[in-house]
Amino acid sequence: MLQRRIDDHAPPSREDMREAQEIFYKHLKRVGLKHTEQRDTILRTFLETRDHLSTDELFRLARKKDAKIGFTTVYRTLKLLAECGLASEVAFHDGVARYEHQFNRRSHHHMVCTDCGLSVEFFSPEVGKLEEEIGRKYHFDATRHTFQIYGVCEDCRKKPSRKLI
Amino acid sequence: MLQRRIDDHAPPSREDMREAQEIFYKHLKRVGLKHTEQRDTILRTFLETRDHLSTDELFRLARKKDAKIGFTTVYRTLKLLAECGLASEVAFHDGVARYEHQFNRRSHHHMVCTDCGLSVEFFSPEVGKLEEEIGRKYHFDATRHTFQIYGVCEDCRKKPSRKLI
DNA sequence: ATTGAAAATGAAATTCATTTTCAATTAGAA
DNA sequence: TTCTAATTGAAAATGAATTTCATTTTCAAT
Ligand SMILES: [Mn+2]
Ligand SMILES: [Mn+2]
Ligand SMILES: [Zn+2]
Ligand SMILES: [Zn+2]
Numbered sequence A, B: 001m002l003q004r005r006i007d008d009h010a011p012p013s014r015e016d017m018r019e020a021q022e023i024f025y026k027h028l029k030r031v032g033l034k035h036t037e038q039r040d041t042i043l044r045t046f047l048e049t050r051d052h053l054s055t056d057e058l059f060r061l062a063r064k065k066d067a068k069i070g071f072t073t074v075y076r077t078l079k080l081l082a083e084c085g086l087a088s089e090v091a092f093h094d095g096v097a098r099y100e101h102q103f104n105r106r107s108h109h110h111m112v113c114t115d116c117g118l119s120v121e122f123f124s125p126e127v128g129k130l131e132e133e134i135g136r137k138y139h140f141d142a143t144r145h146t147f148q149i150y151g152v153c154e155d156c157r158k159k160p161s162r163k164l165i
Numbered sequence C: 001a002t003t004g005a006a007a008a009t010g011a012a013a014t015t016c017a018t019t020t021t022c023a024a025t026t027a028g029a030a
Numbered sequence D: 001t002t003c004t005a006a007t008t009g010a011a012a013a014t015g016a017a018t019t020t021c022a023t024t025t026t027c028a029a030t
Helices: A014-030 A037-047 A057-063 A073-082 A124-137 A154-158 B014-030 B039-045 B053-064 B071-083 B125-137 B154-158
Strands: A087-090 A098-101 A109-113 A119-122 A141-152 B086-090 B100-101 B109-113 B119-122 B139-153
Touching: A014 A037, A037 A073, A037 B109, A057 A073, A073 A087, A073 A098, A073 A119, A073 B071, A109 A124, A109 B125, A119 B139, A124 B125, A141 B125, B014 B071, B039 B053, B039 B071, B039 B100, B053 B071, B071 B086, B071 B100, B125 B139
Parallel strands: A109 A141, B109 B139
Antiparallel strands: A087 A098, A109 A119, A141 B139, B086 B100, B109 B119
16 A cells, blocks of 8 residues: 655664564463464564555565465464554554554554545654543543544546446 | 543434535435435434444434345445545444544544443544644645544452453 | 473464445436 | 436445454463
8 A cells, every 4th residue: 555654764684673573472472372473574574664555565565575474463463563563553434454564653644545545654742642641531541542634645636437335 | 342431412402413414415415315214314323322332233223213124235234425525434443343423523632442342432633633644744635534542440450350342 | 200281373264344246226417 | 297316225346444364373281
């Protein structure tokens, strides 16, 4: 899925990779699961991109590193990564669940073009404050929120046709 | 789906109902569709509740008024109602698409309990301003946004178990 | 190094909300 | 009333998400 980045970053350093792996292994140990080559490959593949990937997209990328990795393993590993905070689901409402890695990343939100699917990341600390404030007001223990803006990007406004979302 | 209302309202008056129907009929005529008894029943059923209904939930309610109404017709009618602004989809991320009616209602957002599914409505004009502001900044023609807060409600914090979402 | 129990894997099957198909029925303009 | 295009709803299809299960692998205890 197309993306335009606001805070472009280099790919993760070897040190970053090791640190993220450690978080993952700690989590696996904590819940009584085992360390495997596949889980390693999937985590590495996931960290290498800042894209918002569907399970199938990550599966295809991981398969380039290990041709016999299975879709099911990618699916299950994404759940594990979400459990330990290395991944989070991001719903663009395009019919598939997407994930992005959360290792050393600032919290951000997305604006999505309903025509071409382009997503733009933006920062808006006010939204986090609203979560806290409204949770308090209605006596919720607020743990997370979703905020997305939908519209038509500059390029698509110039084109004639329309599709998607 | 359970809901706690902030701005409780009486059921729609006969006059409200007529006004909403007129909006619907105008839309049908505009796109070359016909006025049917089923569509009428579905609209009335939909307006009578302020709940956030899945297609299946609305189908079950509508069937009480007309036992031989079909699921497919409810499904299609919801799309039509969304087209003319009388309904909007609200994604609680519980695995089904939900709709709420937008006739004579203030724009609002939702806080959802991830344990029991309770949803609380709240008003936050700041969020609408953010949409406008960020759209402008990144040259999007922003048309809508989604904002939800997830957490655990007061009642569920007291209970021991956990489930859902 | 060997063993064995528990976990992991991945292909295949299943689930389930959503969407499409299609033959019979109905609306409504002329 | 007639005719055409739209509607209906049961059934089938779709497709992402999830589960099943036979086989393989991990890893802690010998
Ligand atoms: Mn992002
Ligand atoms: Mn609402
Ligand atoms: Zn675009
Ligand atoms: Zn609750």
